[in-house]
Amino acid sequence: MDTCACALELLGMLLYVGAWLCALATTILPQWLTMSTALLPIESYELGLWETCVVQDVGGMECRSYDSLLGLSSDLKLARILMCASLAVGLLGILVTIPGLHLINSCRGNRGNRTKRSLTTMGGVLGMVSGVLCLIPVSYMAHLAVIHFFDDKVPEVVPRWEFGDALFCGWAGGFLLIVAGLILVTSCLCSQEEPQPAMQRRYQVMSTDASLKKRLEYV
DSSP, X not given: OOHHHHHHHHHHHHHHHHHHHHHXXXXXXXXXXXXXXXXXXXXXXXXOSSEEEEEEXXXXXXXXXXXXSTTSOHHHHHHHHHHHHHHHHHHHHHXXXXXXXXXXXXXXXXXXXXXXXXXXXXXHHHHHXXXXXXXXXXXXXXXXXXXXXXXXXXXXXXXXXXXXXXXXXXXXXHHHHHHHHHHHHHHXXXXXXXXXXXXXXXXXXXXXXXXXXXXXXXX
C-alpha cells in the first residue's frame, strides 16, 4: 500500500474520532438554545436535550433535568433519537474501521487486503451516515429558533431563543464526520491493487514453465 493511501487512512481516522467526540459533546451540552431577558440582565437561560439551566453573571449555574419523558416536546424527542442514533452509528463505524487500517497487523495477504478495504469502506459509509444524522436535529432546532425569532405575531418585548454553542459544535461534528467518511472511502480507492503489466505476467509464466521443466528433468 502506498504512502498516500496510508496518510489518508490516518487522517480520516483522526478526523473520525474527533468529529465523534464533537457529536458526543453536542448531545451532552445544555447550550443548544440560549435566552436572555432585559428584565433580568444578570441571568440567562439555556436549553439542552436533557436539562435546562439558569446562568448568572456572577458565575453561578443551576441546571434541572426534565421531569418526564412523555412531557417533552416532539422536537426534543426527535433530536434525542437522532443524536443517539448518530453516536451509535459513528461508534460502530469506528470499531469497523480500526481493523481495516493497514497500520493494524491483521488480515494479511491478497484476500486480507480486500477484507481491509471492505472494512474501511464500510466504516467510511457509516461515518457519513452518522454525520447526516447529526446535522439533521441540529439544523432543525436552528430552523425552529429562526422561525420563532422572526415571528411577527410575538411581541418584541417577549424574549426569544437564540443559537447556543452546542449547535455550532454539532454542525462542526456532523460536517467533519462526513469529511472523515469521504477520506476513508477515498483511501480505499487509492489502495486498489494495480493489475500486473503484460510483460511481468509473461515473465512469471515463463519462470513457472522453466522451473517445471527442471523438475521433470530431475525426475
